[in-house]
Amino acid sequence: MTAHQTVPPATVQCDYCVVRHKAICAALSEQELSDFNRIARQRKIPAGRTITNTGDAAIAFANIISGVIKLTKTLPDGRQQIVGLQFPPDFLGRIFAEESPYNAEAATDVVLCAFPRDGFEAMLRRYPGLEHRLFQNTLDELDAAREWMLLLGRKSAREKVATFLHMIARRAGALGCSHVPDMNQARFTLPLTRSDTADYLGLTLETVSRQITNLKKNGIIELTDTREIVVPDMAALEEAAGE
Structure with missing residues (x-):
């Protein structure tokens, strides 16, 4: 630094x-x-x-x-x-x-x-x-790294994208983003571009875009623009993530 x-x-x-x-x-x-x-x-x-x-x-x-x-x-x-x-x-x-x-x-x-x-x-x-x-x-970071190894090695593309969105949603409060009064809902801005998200998840840009579109069609997330996400039901997103 x-x-x-x-x-x-x-x-x-x-x-x-x-x-x-x-x-x-x-x-x-x-x-x-x-x-x-x-x-x-x-x-x-x-x-x-x-x-x-x-x-x-x-x-x-x-x-x-x-x-x-x-x-x-x-x-x-x-x-x-x-x-x-x-x-x-x-x-x-x-x-x-x-x-x-x-x-x-x-x-x-x-x-x-x-x-x-x-x-x-x-x-x-x-x-x-x-x-x-x-x-x-440090131990918490090690645990998180092991969980991410599971995601990269075993989860489907849909589960990977849903897991990523679920992680961001859980930490939205710490990011200074707003939570809906019902704690089972969340609203946040994606911190990464879709290209960076694809890089992070080991997917192609097209796959990430397709999975986000599918999650929207299924009512699991809502998009107010390309990076503004609303999660109406955190439990549904967690299920989509395979948690």
Whole structure:
């Protein structure tokens, strides 16, 4: 994460942070949070901007406050594969690594709570609760990766697309999107283009478009435009996902 890739930082106000009780800093006491606030800076990154490239020096980490980040790996021939998506309140960066292991790009406008590597790693040593929370996040990411292996290896095209939409719908609140009062419904904006969605799911663009159209015809989703999705019945979407 390099300084020239973001707008000038603003001092963080932890008390007003929307992910205060969800991010790794939820493990901190008020005094510990005050120490954390001294090293944290808020950064705003526009959609499409690169945050870090594979091999960049790991000089900073961040909590995601709003927006979506896509993680990619580049093959020797220049092709890229989306290997992950990060949402609020996920943690961006690889602790104790010298270099970034992936490319990170803002899929939407993103707000980060960023902190320098040296200061953050010192806090990890000082506050065991923070280290434990980070370890738990790592295990959660491992579980999610295993679930994604199941999707890529065993699910049909329809199930893959439905699973992707279900995942976005479940995290719509953290994305700053609106939920319908009935918690079995959701409304959100897709953070990826259909081309990127196809890349992420290991499908062709035509297949993704066809499956989205089929889900719409079956009344499982509604489209207000190409990227605005309404889910009238989350249970029906979950069933379509093969969950």
